Structures are given as C-alpha cells and as structure tokens.
Amino acid sequence: MNDYIICMDASGDLIREVAADNGIEFVPMEYSLGEEMRTSQGCESEELLKKFYDGQRNGDLTKTSQISPYMYESYFKPFLEKGKSVLYFCLSSGLSSTYQSAMLAAESLKEEYPQGEVYPVDTLAATGGIGLLVEKAVENRKAGMSIRDNLEAVRAVIPKLRHYFMVQDLMYLKRGGRVGAATAIVGSALNIRPMLVVNEEGKLETVDKKRGSKAAMSSLLTFFKENYNPEVDTKIYICDSDTPELAQGLADRIKEAAPEAVIRRTMLSPIIGAHTGPGMVAVILFGK
Structure with a gap:
C-alpha cells in the first residue's frame, strides 16, 4: 500500500x-x-x-x-x-x-x-x-x-548527505550564538566568509574561513568535486539567500565539472534565512 x-x-x-x-x-x-x-x-x-x-x-x-x-x-x-x-x-x-x-x-x-x-x-x-x-x-x-x-x-x-555553505554576514551567526561578538566584528571588517557544514549529528560546524566571496565559491566547488557521488544520486541542490550571481556562477562551474549533474536552484527558506542572513550560498549533495 x-x-x-x-x-x-x-x-x-x-x-x-x-x-x-x-x-x-x-x-x-x-x-x-x-x-x-x-x-x-x-x-x-x-x-x-x-x-x-x-x-x-x-x-x-x-x-x-x-x-x-x-x-x-x-x-x-x-x-x-x-x-x-x-x-x-x-x-x-x-x-x-x-x-x-x-x-x-x-x-x-x-x-x-x-x-x-x-x-x-x-x-x-x-x-x-x-x-x-x-x-x-x-x-x-x-x-x-x-x-x-x-x-x-x-x-x-x-548519512550520505553533505551540506557545505558560506555566509556573508557574520552578525546573523553571532545572534544565533554560532560565533562570538569579537569574531563577528573582526571577521566582517576583514571580509571573512565562514565555511560551515551540517555534521553527522545534524549540527552546524565551522570548518574553514575564506577571505572574500571568490575564495568561498572556489571552496564550495572543491567540496563538490571531493564529495559528489553520482552512484547515490546525480541531483544537487544549490540554495542561496538572494545572491543569484554567486549561486548561478557556482552552478555553471559544477555543470562544467560534472555534465550529468542535475542541479536544483532554489532561494533559501525564510525560516533558515532568518538565521543566516542575506548572501548565503550552499551546495548540498549525496557524498562518498
């Protein structure tokens, strides 16, 4: 049934x-x-x-x-x-x-x-x-x-799901208790982009920091190449909080690296966006 x-x-x-x-x-x-x-x-x-x-x-x-x-x-x-x-x-x-x-x-x-x-x-x-x-x-x-x-x-x-994303406005992570006030202020001044994952316990974890959006997008692409497992599924979600140029640029680079990939582009739900702020980009897939 x-x-x-x-x-x-x-x-x-x-x-x-x-x-x-x-x-x-x-x-x-x-x-x-x-x-x-x-x-x-x-x-x-x-x-x-x-x-x-x-x-x-x-x-x-x-x-x-x-x-x-x-x-x-x-x-x-x-x-x-x-x-x-x-x-x-x-x-x-x-x-x-x-x-x-x-x-x-x-x-x-x-x-x-x-x-x-x-x-x-x-x-x-x-x-x-x-x-x-x-x-x-x-x-x-x-x-x-x-x-x-x-x-x-x-x-x-x-257990095969992989989430990797960057945020542009550290103040939203600060409000949610994800980073301290000093880190948020200094990071914002230095144009730092935290790179986060959802770990095996389903919790947010900061795993890297990049200077500027260009480096952050390259990091997202590298993550895709290292984790993408088409044997489980060729579908990939690229979600963004109103930063379509970065998201589409990432989608184009992923499609070039893996032509068979089925890319789902969506804007981030306001429920999650309330905690990440504008300018977030995520790549989500089934990994190795």
Missing part, C-alpha cells in the same frame, strides 16, 4: 515543480520580519523572498518560532481522518526541537487514529538536504514502496 502523504518542514527547500507534481505538503512555520509576524507555507515566491532579504539588509530583525506538539497534531489530523498515513521530513534534531515535538504528536495521535500512521524522519539536514530526501521518498513511493519501507530507505541514505 503506497497511498500516503509525504510532507516536509517549511524550513526545507524543494523545487516548486517537484512539490506541485507530487502533492508534497508543507508544515507551516512562523517567522517575523521586523514587527510583522508571517507564516511560511513552503515554496515561497521569489518576490516574497527578495522582500524578506531586502528587509534584512535594511536592518529588520528576523526570528523564528518553534512548532508545539499540539500544532503538529492539528496539522496531521486531517490526513489521518481521510485514512492517509504521513511520512514527515523535519529539520535536523541538532538544529531544532521539531523532531521531538513531531514524535510526541505522532504518539498521541496513535490512540485516536489506530488505522493511520505518522512517521517523522529526523533528517539531520536542513534546506536542500531535506529536499533531496523528499525527492528520494517520492521516487520510492512511485516505485510502489510502502510507507515503512520508504522510511527505512530514506533513513539509510541520510
């Missing part, structure tokens, strides 16, 4: 065509831009995202809020009432409490809807990493895989 819903956090990035063609559902997430509270429904329009990042550039503070177990229950119930089960891809447990909240909701709903199942997946991923896993799950469902088999199949490839 493969009649089940695939859904993901609005914090994840997925190209619009895949979402629309395969009925992917998004768990809405709240964020603020200045004094205005907003709700992200996933696959935001480019116009909205540009306004968000322009707001950050103009000094608007941005924050996000957590989803409670009750909110998850309210979201999943309509699917269960229709007799559907749910395979849910959520933001890494190393970055957020969403997975724990979703698990509590799933346990609570078991009693009321014994015929349906909710399976949260701790992706240990963010942004396009969640998108890559959702695309895998879509392929598995099309192949007739049951929800439980699909769950195990996507869990098996999670």
